[in-house]
Amino acid sequence: MPDLGADVVARLRAAGVERGGFVGLALRDGLGVGFAAGDAAFGVDAAAPVDVVRTVEDALQPRWVEWSNDVASVLVEGGLRLARCWDIAAVHRLLFGGWRADPARVIAVLSDLPTSGIPAMGQLNLLDATGDDGSDFDNPLRPDGYLRPEWVGGGWADSAERMARWAATALATQAHQQRRLAVLDAPARASAAARSESAAELLCAELAADGLPIDVARAEEIIASFVGPRTSSEADAAAERARRDAEVLRHVPASNDIDLRNPAGVKSLLNRVGVDVPNTRAWRLEPFRDAHPVVDAVLTWRKAERIATTYGYAWLDEHVVDGRLRGAWTGCDGAAGRMTAQAGLHNLPADMRDAVAAEPGYVFVRADLGQIEPRVLAAISGDRQFAAATADDDMYAPVAARLGVERAIAKVAVLAAMYGQTSGNAGQALRGLETAYPVAMEYLRAADEAGRDERDLRTHGGRLLRMWPTPDHLDGRERRAVANARGRFARNAMVQGAAAELFKTWAVTVRARAAVHGARIVLCLHDELLVHAPVAAADTVAAVLDDCLQEAASRWAPDRAVRFVADTSIITRWSDAKP
DNA sequence: ATCGTAGGCGCC
């Protein structure tokens, strides 16, 4: 077997790995610990990450272990893209819910120690000085099992021996994790989900480093169309703001003292023209658009103000460098487990999407999952009738036929059932759903009930959904409101969380399979992937995206009763996508 | 001066 270890170590060192927090762990024959990691089986190759998922069930294969994706970020910066890993923080979030997953917390939770007892830096120095003889300080763990806080801040990187100990601690933590996976009552899916979620952390590090290709000149045009040209001085900017404000205020006499950026000001402005609203949200103002010209002016102003403040020149200058929009990514939020992104990557206004453009010689291969949440509900609930509807490209059509209602009504009813909505005009169709698809509806009802009763849940992939307590001081009505909110959250999170797991499995499969074609994922958007691919590889990559969906679906839900579909297209600008 | 909250809105 070729010894590539030295080469890998050199590359890790060149990447500043010691400073960045790499746990430096290789698992070889189940025992080896240290930094001499890597041969072909590790897939440590910047040019061609391979097999992120193909070997995902094989827990015995060598696998890099990292405390969190901070490590992956350092490696990516140094030109190293791991094929797969075990991300301790990601697995911790999966198994124990919430978002906090620093090493001290992970170790405490795995050791059944109360997190309230985690020692803080400072007080432990005192304990060490009085209690220990100091020789044991080289052990990252205290006798009581808690992590020594001195090790948290980077003390582990003082020497090669210490780095090895820290690596061994990570290894032990991983072993502990795996034991937990087996003994906890988490579903068997949790083991696969742990690997998928870990790979997603690697993807996050790469997304943050690569960024989303932006046509900066086009972005400037779009911004200018909303808020006017770029200003060179603060005075000019203020004048531009005043000009936009005046366009609204001119509709109402003696209103120059009103601050449009203060909702209360907008409310009083509307009051003066006889429009009385409880708040000034756009959907509430919409019906009054014809009542007085100032309403339309306010709505137009709001849209421009959104561009000016959030997606304007300042945003462009801060987050778009060298034609790439970059922001931090997390593999899961603290609730249902969807990915999150900063710098506006997940909430770019539709009007701005014309500025998202493939670079010369490249195209975007874009694919979004069709009706992902109801299809996921069919899979996780095991409702055979609902699953049968997924055979249709548009599953709302057979559902509507079965309920004897318009498609639009059926769609609203299904969404209402998943989101916990009880108002509106979906009521009749909702009752039809109960009759036609009792298994799926019972699944949602049970989740809702667990949420109301403050009972934690696990998603299909084993993510713990923790229910927050009702504060003691609330009165009866308030308590019911909190319980209702928990019920809605639980009902939705079981579906949304499972959909996120399927999506991430799809994404990391694409990451692995598309790399050899020179293609990279540049955006993940909950049910949509944007892949930057060489023109010559576009058709191949499009096929890869579809193949990967079937592969991911079969891994995520081996029951093939549910059909998953993707709408895939090859485009040069994001705005070319069909709405 | 710094912080958390509320209202608001962008996306899914």
Add this chain to the structure above:
DNA sequence: AAAGGGCGCCTACGAT
């Protein structure tokens, strides 16, 4: 009576 879930990010405002 009744208020759909998640996230990020902006501003104004009131608390500390």
